[in-house]
Amino acid sequence: MACSALICDSEPWKDLKGHVEDIKKTHLRDLMRDSERCKSMMVEFDGLLLDYSRQCARQDTIQKLFGLAEAAHLKEKIKKMYDGEHINSTEDRSVLHVALRASRDTVICNDGKNIVSDVWKVLDKISEFSERVRSGSWVGVTGKALKDVIAVGIGGSFLGPLFVHTALQTDPEAIACAEGRQLRFLANVDPIDVARSITGLNPETTLVVVVSKTFTTAETMLNARTLREWISAALGSEAVAKHMVAVSTNLTLVEKFGIDPNNAFAFWDWVGGRYSVCSAVGMLPLSLQYGFSVVEKFLKGASSIDQHFYSAPFDKNIPVLLGLLSVWNVSFLGYPARAILPYSQALEKFAPHIQQACMLTTTLSFNMESNGKGVSIDGVPLPFEAGEIDFGEPGTNGQHSFYQLIHQGRVIPCDFIGVVKSQQSALFMFLLDCFTGEVVSNHDELMSNFFAQPDALAYGKSPEQLLTEKVPQHLISHKTFSGNRPSLNLLLPCLNAYNIGQLLAIYEHRIAVEGFIWGINSFDQWGVELGKSLASQVRKQLNKSRTKGEPVEGFNYSTTTMLKKYLEAKSSIPCDPTTLLPKA
Numbered sequence: 001m002a003c004s005a006l007i008c009d010s011e012p013w014k015d016l017k018g019h020v021e022d023i024k025k026t027h028l029r030d031l032m033r034d035s036e037r038c039k040s041m042m043v044e045f046d047g048l049l050l051d052y053s054r055q056c057a058r059q060d061t062i063q064k065l066f067g068l069a070e071a072a073h074l075k076e077k078i079k080k081m082y083d084g085e086h087i088n089s090t091e092d093r094s095v096l097h098v099a100l101r102a103s104r105d106t107v108i109c110n111d112g113k114n115i116v117s118d119v120w121k122v123l124d125k126i127s128e129f130s131e132r133v134r135s136g137s138w139v140g141v142t143g144k145a146l147k148d149v150i151a152v153g154i155g156g157s158f159l160g161p162l163f164v165h166t167a168l169q170t171d172p173e174a175i176a177c178a179e180g181r182q183l184r185f186l187a188n189v190d191p192i193d194v195a196r197s198i199t200g201l202n203p204e205t206t207l208v209v210v211v212s213k214t215f216t217t218a219e220t221m222l223n224a225r226t227l228r229e230w231i232s233a234a235l236g237s238e239a240v241a242k243h244m245v246a247v248s249t250n251l252t253l254v255e256k257f258g259i260d261p262n263n264a265f266a267f268w269d270w271v272g273g274r275y276s277v278c279s280a281v282g283m284l285p286l287s288l289q290y291g292f293s294v295v296e297k298f299l300k301g302a303s304s305i306d307q308h309f310y311s312a313p314f315d316k317n318i319p320v321l322l323g324l325l326s327v328w329n330v331s332f333l334g335y336p337a338r339a340i341l342p343y344s345q346a347l348e349k350f351a352p353h354i355q356q357a358c359m360l361t362t363t364l365s366f367n368m369e370s371n372g373k374g375v376s377i378d379g380v381p382l383p384f385e386a387g388e389i390d391f392g393e394p395g396t397n398g399q400h401s402f403y404q405l406i407h408q409g410r411v412i413p414c415d416f417i418g419v420v421k422s423q424q425s426a427l428f429m430f431l432l433d434c435f436t437g438e439v440v441s442n443h444d445e446l447m448s449n450f451f452a453q454p455d456a457l458a459y460g461k462s463p464e465q466l467l468t469e470k471v472p473q474h475l476i477s478h479k480t481f482s483g484n485r486p487s488l489n490l491l492l493p494c495l496n497a498y499n500i501g502q503l504l505a506i507y508e509h510r511i512a513v514e515g516f517i518w519g520i521n522s523f524d525q526w527g528v529e530l531g532k533s534l535a536s537q538v539r540k541q542l543n544k545s546r547t548k549g550e551p552v553e554g555f556n557y558s559t560t561t562m563l564k565k566y567l568e569a570k571s572s573i574p575c576d577p578t579t580l581l582p583k584a
């Protein structure tokens, strides 16, 4: 395909378009009867099982999708990514988050230079620093060990590390390593978030890690200054050197902020913010909390998927299959959203992370920032829908809220993520068959839903079935489930650091596959910049009005009215910097 050609003009795309009507005539009830088909739609790799037999697709659909992959030069694009070509063309950068988890002996080059040794220099520094802090050889200004960490950062400098931290928090090995320690995150510039992050913490025993790729993000920098004030007010300004460290690509600004450059942990412009969990962005706070040996396992899990993604044939390649199926669901079947449904509470922050990587809600994800685009990589407007709205909630909580929508409302393809061996066992596990009368353990109860829900979505319930069940006539339409709702299952052996790394990398690469097929740049984010620049105009106005009493001007009627109303009241409550609590 020529450079500015769109994938929708290719023959395989047109062929798939024509195939849609064919597929619409099928029903998952019938497709699921074909065991050979189902068998061909299962892939196992490194302890993982992907079952995509409940996709509205036949084997020939999958073959057609492979044809589309070829037309989009998917293999070549993956190779270009690993080869360090500047595939993020609008920012003229390579996209090399795979280098962040490569083993020491791997060679991955950016602009002709092997970057794996740079990666390991920083990882070794993280390992050494976190060990000093954890062992108490690095102490705060009053000589006390630093047992609590607040990681200040937003977007990609927050959501990924939060996901991994939340997932590790209940893993027995990680629990043992984190004994007596706390890791908190401060992302939102909302004073409520600030108060939550420091409540109950003593500056004497707290280390603040400021995480910002650019070191210019307004929310992060204000929060960092606020915590610097909190530390200085309690311990004196010289305490900053012992109580604040930074992670950034902009070491000049780190130094200007007042953080000792020796206490700065670098990463590089070839790491996109939302793909930065495996850089110091995630590795420093997580290593401080759990120790380097745990985070190293996480990196190894991600690396295992990196190698699989690079070398496995497409019919056995989990991220490739997931990406192609997403394209099928979004661009051909017309389903704009995807539900990410982990059947493990430990993964409660997974969907929020994927949203940014993919888009953004209260917990928006990385897919939405990556693939929420309307033009091709060459700047040509897309005449088809790309990107999807990701949302999710761990089962069975989701079942008691939005599952009604996915069963009988809109068709939303679902990713069911399950775990064979839970991180935890509840009491009933041991008492089964004894005197409790419980039928299954908590985990089996949870997983019963993981196995049942996809079939409920696929098969539904017809009016005929309901009649045989003697459902009253007036309720038949209310109780009818159309079924034929696509889903897939990803089953992980357990949820240790290694598996968490695998899961992260699978979803990162799935996003890349989608973007490569759609022909968009998944690695820039110009869309979020507009909101940032408009906020800066408002910030200037608030400052002028509050400090000089200047009138609100230059905004539309709506914004002017709201700003005036807002400025009428004194919205900031004076606070004591040592506690950051409102002054009585």
Ligand SMILES: O=P(O)(O)OC[C@H]1O[C@](O)(CO)[C@@H](O)[C@@H]1O
Pocket (backbone or CB within 6 Å): 154, 155, 156, 157, 211, 212, 213, 214, 215, 216, 217, 220, 273, 274, 369, 525, 528
């Ligand atoms: O790490 P930084 O530079 O503070 O940026 C934070 C986040 O802001 C964004 O640029 C936009 O949300 C993200 O891509 C990034 O992760």
